[in-house]
Amino acid sequence: MNAADLVIDAQGIVNRFGDVVVHEGLNLAVPRGAIMALVGGSGSGKTVLVRSLLLLRAPSGGTLKLFGQDALAASDAQRQALRQRIGVLFQGGALFTGLTVLENVLLPLRE
Secondary structure (H helix, E strand, O other): OOHHHEEEEEEEEEEEEOOEEEEEEEEEEEEOOOOOOOOOOOOOOHHHHHHHHOOOOOOOEEEEEEOOEEHHHOOHHHHHHHHOOOOOOOOOOOOOOOOOHHHHHHHHHHO
């Protein structure tokens, strides 16, 4: 697979909290157009990984490219632009019943 076809290209990702290692050497490649599910037990590091991929928490090590761009070296404005290209639906995700479908979709873009 060509690197240009990857939306997410995470190599050697390390996430740790003090002495506790959550991920070490994690590799993840998600091609354009793919639908991905992240499944695991409680405390297995799913949320930590998603927060790293969304640039909400910098990993302790490794490289992360989003849409071919080095996300960890990106400026704040570039990171915000990258975040706006990514959609995440959590298991308990809910829509606001008082809003139209379009308003629900646009809501995170305004935040």
